[in-house]
Amino acid sequence: xxxxxxxxxxxxxxxxxxxxxxxxxxxxxxxxxxxxxxxxxxxxxxxxxxxxxxxxxxxxxxxxxxxxxxxxxxxxxxxxxxxxxxxxxxxxxxxxxxxxxxxxxxxxxxxxx
Numbered sequence: 176x177x178x179x180x181x182x183x184x185x186x187x188x189x190x191x192x193x194x195x196x197x198x199x200x201x202x203x204x205x206x207x208x209x210x211x212x213x214x215x216x217x218x219x220x221x222x223x224x225x226x227x228x229x230x231x232x233x234x235x236x237x238x239x240x241x242x243x244x245x246x247x248x249x250x251x252x253x254x255x256x257x258x259x260x261x262x263x264x265x266x267x268x269x270x271x272x273x274x275x276x277x278x279x280x281x282x283x284x285x286x287x288x
Contacts, residue, residue: 176284176285176286177234177238177240177284177285177286178248178282178283178284179230179231179233179234179237179238179240179282179283179284180230180233180249180280180281180282180283181226181227181229181230181233181280181281182226182278182279182280183222183225183226183229183278183279184255184278184279185255185256185276185278186222186255186276186277186278186279187274187276188218188219188222188275188276188277189275189277190252190253190254190255190275190277192217192218192219193219193222193223193252193277193279194219194252195217195219196212196215196217196219196220196222196223197219197223197250197251197252199211199212199215199220200212200223200227200247200250201247201250202246202247202287203246203247204243204245204246204247204287205227205231205242205243205245205246205247205283206242206243208227208247209224209227209228209231212224212227222279223250223279223281226279226280226281227247227281227283229281230281230282230283231245231283234283234284234285238285240285244285245283245284245285246283246284246285246286246287247281247282247283248282248283248284249280249281249282250279250280250281250282251279251280251281252277252278252279252280253277253278253280254275254276254277254278255275255276255277255278256276257273257274257275257276258273258274258275258276259271259272259273259274260272260273260274
């Protein structure tokens with residue numbers, strides 16, 4: 176079983192929103208997954224496509240595999256660090272603003288699981 180992977184860290188999108196795009200491509204072949212993300216209107220789709228293309232490039236160079244023969248084996252969206260900001264509110268108070276980040280992991284392999 177030949178696997179290749181790519182990781183994108185500290186991506187500025189909340190994990191919950193990115194997981195919507197990840198659900199679109201689980202278990203698909205790479206050409207289908209790529210077109211699914213290309214025509215998706217989600218911001219996570221655009222960001223996840225970069226990671227998918229990187230994983231495919233790793234598979235082509237390291238495993239000597241063709242793009243048409245690869246399948247998306249695993250897509251994992253993990254939570255990254257949270258940037259904490261504050262917005263002023265009435266009577267001297269403050270309201271926390273949490274800017275969430277994500278870590279993307281895409282694993283492609285030559286066999287479908």
